Amino acid sequence: xxxxxxxxxxxxxxxxxxxxxxxxxxxxxxxxxxxxxxxxxxxxxxxxxxxxxxxxxxxxxxxxxxxxxxxxxxxxxxxxxxxxxxxxxxxxxxxxxxxxxxxxxxxxxxxxxxxxxxxxxxxxxxxxxxxxxxxxxxxxxxxxxxxxxxxxxxxxxxxxxxxxxxxxxxxxxxxxxxxxxxxxxxxxxxxxxxxxxxxxxxxxxxxxxxxxxxxxxxxxxxxxxxxxxxxxxxxxxxxxxxxxxxxxxxxxxxxxxxxxxxxxxxxxxxxxxxxxxxxxxxxxxxxxxxxxxxxxxxxxxxxxxxxxxxxxxxxxxxxxxxxxxxxxxxxxxxxxxxxxxxxxxxxxxxxxxxx
Amino acid sequence: xxxxxxxxxxxxxxxxxxxxxxxxxxxxxxxxxxxxxxxxxxxxxxxxxxxxxxxxxxxxxxxxxxxxxxxxxxxxxxxxxxxxxxxxxxxxxxxxxxxxxxxxxxxxxxxxxxxxxxxxxxxxxxxxxxxxxxxxxxxxxxxxxxxxxxxxxxxxxxxxxxxxxxxxxxxxxxxxxxxxxxxxxxxxxxxxxxxxxxxxxxxxxxxxxxxxxxxxxxxxxxxxxxxxxxxxxxxxxxxxxxxxxxxxxxxxxxxxxxxxxxxxxxxxxxxxxxxxxxxxxxxxxxxxxxxxxxxxxxxxxxxxxxxxxxxxxxxxxxxxxxxxxxxxxxxxxxxxxxxxxxxxxxxxxxxxxxx
Numbered sequence: 001x002x003x004x005x006x007x008x009x010x011x012x013x014x015x016x017x018x019x020x021x022x023x024x025x026x027x028x029x030x031x032x033x034x035x036x037x038x039x040x041x042x043x044x045x046x047x048x049x050x051x052x053x054x055x056x057x058x059x060x061x062x063x064x065x066x067x068x069x070x071x072x073x074x075x076x077x078x079x080x081x082x083x084x085x086x087x088x089x090x091x092x093x094x095x096x097x098x099x100x101x102x103x104x105x106x107x108x109x110x111x112x113x114x115x116x117x118x119x120x121x122x123x124x125x126x127x128x129x130x131x132x133x134x135x136x137x138x139x140x141x142x143x144x145x146x147x148x149x150x151x152x153x154x155x156x157x158x159x160x161x162x163x164x165x166x167x168x169x170x171x172x173x174x175x176x177x178x179x180x181x182x183x184x185x186x187x188x189x190x191x192x193x194x195x196x197x198x199x200x201x202x203x204x205x206x207x208x209x210x211x212x213x214x215x216x217x218x219x220x221x222x223x224x225x226x227x228x229x230x231x232x233x234x235x236x237x238x239x240x241x242x243x244x245x246x247x248x249x250x251x252x253x254x255x256x257x258x259x260x261x262x263x264x265x266x267x268x269x270x271x272x273x274x275x276x277x278x279x280x281x282x283x284x285x286x287x288x289x290x291x292x293x294x295x296x297x298x299x300x301x302x303x304x305x306x307x308x309x310x311x312x313x314x315x316x317x318x319x320x321x322x323x324x325x326x327x328x329x330x331x332x333x334x335x336x337x338x339x340x341x342x343x344x345x346x347x348x349x350x351x352x353x354x355x
Numbered sequence: 356x357x358x359x360x361x362x363x364x365x366x367x368x369x370x371x372x373x374x375x376x377x378x379x380x381x382x383x384x385x386x387x388x389x390x391x392x393x394x395x396x397x398x399x400x401x402x403x404x405x406x407x408x409x410x411x412x413x414x415x416x417x418x419x420x421x422x423x424x425x426x427x428x429x430x431x432x433x434x435x436x437x438x439x440x441x442x443x444x445x446x447x448x449x450x451x452x453x454x455x456x457x458x459x460x461x462x463x464x465x466x467x468x469x470x471x472x473x474x475x476x477x478x479x480x481x482x483x484x485x486x487x488x489x490x491x492x493x494x495x496x497x498x499x500x501x502x503x504x505x506x507x508x509x510x511x512x513x514x515x516x517x518x519x520x521x522x523x524x525x526x527x528x529x530x531x532x533x534x535x536x537x538x539x540x541x542x543x544x545x546x547x548x549x550x551x552x553x554x555x556x557x558x559x560x561x562x563x564x565x566x567x568x569x570x571x572x573x574x575x576x577x578x579x580x581x582x583x584x585x586x587x588x589x590x591x592x593x594x595x596x597x598x599x600x601x602x603x604x605x606x607x608x609x610x611x612x613x614x615x616x617x618x619x620x621x622x623x624x625x626x627x628x629x630x631x632x633x634x635x636x637x638x639x640x641x642x643x644x645x646x647x648x649x650x651x652x653x654x655x656x657x658x659x660x661x662x663x664x665x666x667x668x669x670x671x672x673x674x675x676x677x678x679x680x681x682x683x684x685x686x687x688x689x690x691x692x693x694x695x696x697x698x699x700x701x702x703x704x705x706x707x708x709x710x
Contacts, residue, residue, distance in 0.1 A: 018667070297696045310682040310709055312373070312697040315690025319674070323683065327665040328676075330685050335670025341652045342667040354665055 001135060001201070002106040005050045006095040007042055009059040009067065009113035010082055014340050015273045018327035019305070022355055027114040028066050031277055033291060037070055038114045038271070045120045049127055050109070056080055056099065057113070058091050077228070083237045088196075089246035093209050093216050094236075097224030100202055107131045108205060110198040110248075116280055118267020126264040130199035133167040133260055138207065140253065141167060141199040144192025144261040145268045150182035153272060155194035155249070157261050158185075167260035173249055192263055195270075198248070208256050216243055216251075273336040274320045274329075278303050288313075292323070301333070327354055356490060356556070357461040360405045361450040362397055364414040364422065364468035365437055369698050370628045370691070373682035374660070377710055382469040383421050386632055388646060392425055393469045393626070400475045404482055405464070411435055411454065412468070413446050432583070438592045443551075444601035448564050448571050449591075452579030455557055462486045463560060465553040465603075471635055473622020481619040485554035488522040488615055493562065495608065496522060496554040499547025499616040500623045505537035508627060510549040510604070512616050513540075522615035528604055547618055550625075553603070563611050571598055571606075628691040629675045629684075633658050643668075647678070656688070682709055 013026040020026045027039045036044070043055060053075055057067050061081040068079060080095060092110055099108060109127060117123045130141045144157045155175055159168035173194060177185060185191035210217040219239035226235035253259060269280055278289040278301075288299055290313075292306020299316040307323035318333040331339060346354050368381040375381045382394045391399070398410060408430055412422050416436040423434060435450060447465055454463060464482060472478045485496040499512045510530055514523040528549060532540060540546035565572040574594035581590035608614060624635055633644040633656075643654055645668075647661020654671040662678035673688040686694060701709045 018665075295697050295700050297693045297700075298690060309680070310373075310701075310706075312682065312684045312686070312694070314684065314693045314697060315687035316674070316685060317687070319671070319685065321683075321685055325664070327667065328678065328683060329667045329669065330671060330674065330676055331667070332670035332672070335653060338652045338669045339667070342650050342669060345650050345652075346665075351665075 002054065002103055003050050003109065003131060004054040004056065004099050004103070004106045004202075005046050005109040005111060006056045006058060006092065006099075007039065007111050007113045008088065008091055009039055009057050009063065010085060010091065011114060012060075012085075013114065014343050015336065017339050017343055018324045018329050018354070019322055022352075023062070024066065025063075025114075026271070028063070028070060031271060031280065032116075033281055038116070039067070040070055041116065042111065042113050043071055043074070045117055045123065046109075046111070048124050053078070054106075056095050058082060058095050060085065082240060084241045084243075085245075086240065086243045087245045088248040089209075089213060089251040090216055090220070090240065090243040092198075092205065092248050093213070093220035094223055094240065096202055096205050096209065097220040098227050100206065101224055101227050103202065105201055105203045107134060108200055108202050112196050112270075114271065115195070116267075116269040116271050118269070120266070122266040123264070123268075126262055126266060127197075127199065129166065130262045133165045133262065134199045134201055134204070136165060137258060138204045139165075139167070139200070139258045139260050140204060140208065140256055141260045141262060142170065142253065143195050143197040143199070143264045144168075145195045146263050146265045147186050147191065147193050150179065150186040151193065152177060152179055152182045154270075156182075156185050156191040157194050158191055159261050159263075163260065165260070167262050170253075170259040170261050173254055192261060193268075194249075195264070195268060198253075205252075208252050212255050213246065213251050216246065219243055274303060274322065274331065274339070275333060275336050277305070277320075357409065357458055358405050358464065358486060359409040359411065359454050359458070359461045359557075360401050360464040360466060361411045361413060361447065361454075362394065362466050362468045363443065363446055364394055364412050364418065365440060365446065366469060367415070367440075368469065369695050372694050372698055373677055373679045373684050373709070377707075378417070379421065380418075380469075381626070383418070383425060386626060386635065387471075388636055393471070394422070395425055396471065397466065397468050398426055398429070400472055400478065401464075401466070403479050408433070409461075411450050413437060413450050415440065436591075437595060439596045439598075440600075441595065441598045442600045443603040444564075444568060444606040445571055445575070445595065445598040447553075447560065447603050448568070448575035449578055449595065451557055451560050451564065452575040453582050455561065456579055456582050458557065460556055460558045462489060463555055463557050465555075467551050467625075469626065470550070471622075471624040471626055473624070475621070477621040478619070478623075481617055481621060482552075482554060484521065485617045488520045488617065489554045489556055489559070491520060492613060493559045494520075494522070494555070494613045494615050495559060495563065495611055496615045496617060497525065497608065498550050498552040498554070498619045499523075500550045501618050501620045502541050502546065502548050505534065505541040506548065507531060507534055507537045509625075511537075511540050511546040512549050513546055514616050514618075518615065520615070522617050525608075525614040525616050528609055547616060548623075549604075550619070550623060553608075560607075563607050567610050568601065568606050571601065574598055629658060629677065629686065629694070630688060630691050632660070632675075 056078045058080045064081045158171045226232045286300045296313045299313045304321045320331045322329040413435045419436045513526045581587045641655045645659045651668045654668045657671045659676045675686045677684040
């Protein structure tokens, strides 16, 4: 059975301000020294498993040209532009309806565009295993990440016994826990991190959308029918903007039958804030990660992402500096979550060009 | 007797990099929110005591146009440009020889161009008292600053008994002490900080230069004779560049007779590094001093001198940020002395446009 992939690239992440902006969110940035952007990495690492012509990018209409620019080998008709943000369930329904015009059935992998994978061979093998499980009995498969510590920033998957097919039955999905709960999850050995990667057959997900979200199914079918015709854009705007906002986790995964998880250990990193940059890159002997035109004197555990001007970092510890043409961020590592307060102030001041 | 003032403005201070550069050292910067530069303040605060036409600025030839621009009311012929840096003794000899062309004798006050004075009336009264002492018996008077804590970065003046004239006899000048010595000086009540401000009669200083530094005297007289003539520049370059480098402290003050000090308590601040900026300006309720286009979130005890771009300071404590068009400094308050290491690296790299 043919394997297809849908990469979700509509996010507007604020946590990489000032590099990320409304006009260029995280998935379109390079946060590693190789210069490859997050979405370019996401596509490249899939190529051993999925043909370029079977990779679909669902993104916000505003980012269509960024996708085309960064991924020139993706067919233009595979770039699916959402006319409004409606969370992941309408996004997946849209993509499934479109792919269904090309294939009667296929494996459909749904993947975030802005995560990093350290061990790409193991990642591919995990997806292959998920595809084998998804081919059977209308199974819905999610990739669970083996937790490395009691993270409170992720949702968790509580799994049960291993089935004949080598996958684990999902007992329930749980929201981001508090620290005590996260510690319990971590030590129990019965929980995985929810990575937001899904594998299923096209027919399976369409059946589930029809059954669990019939309103969204109906609109998606209309969009699929219009795909490739002159009326596509008109139908897309009308039907898609009418969708309610719904996550695939709540709309499908928490309600459907036959939910499985495959545990993955492939150096996954969701690159959630500037803190991640020193983790995903090689640091120097003082544990600094420094790029660009920077002079560092006696600084330690410090991240400096330089821009066009010289940055001198003197005697700093646990500080993050990010320079861009029109804004500089200087942030304590303990305060990366407060970067969104800067953005909120800029919005209040009406300085949208900086957001 | 007429009162004249000589403001020494040849310094190339590196401690305010990246705002201070070889092309624009500290005395030409504004480090206070009123926008007045250090040398503009120095001149303005003297005006109750000295006519504008009797204020002389001795500076490096490279800064002549900066002086003229910042101090348009100073007569052009009072801007004395040194063709080379030879420390304070040749500087003072040059100025004395020039002023001697205008006045047979006068009070001559020699003052740094880059210090701040909080209580200007008391400062003026202190200088007046020094002038009265200097008019008598060929006295050389230095203004000593009442120490506020055991500073190790200044030289000290060890003073003896109070004389009839209300001044204190100087027993000796001492170099920058170590901390234990500074503490001893501080608690003894017999030491003042050496501020580098001197008051004497023109005739007194010329007599002392002639006696203690006859070589420099000879050159200075030639320069004075050429002042106002077509050959001035040629004579100045020839005689001044031939001077040895010598400080007035070592060349005159430590060897001459009749050295007095007047203790001053007028909110003197030598503004020695970026640390001073929060001291000499009004800080906010979190003890931040912030100027320019800055958004601060949960930062404390932090100084941000913004430039043309937005600076976001998030969760910082005891950090100094200085933005300029081509360089940003981010420095821990404990490390302000290391700023010179940045400049040293820039020199090594041949990046003189940044120095």
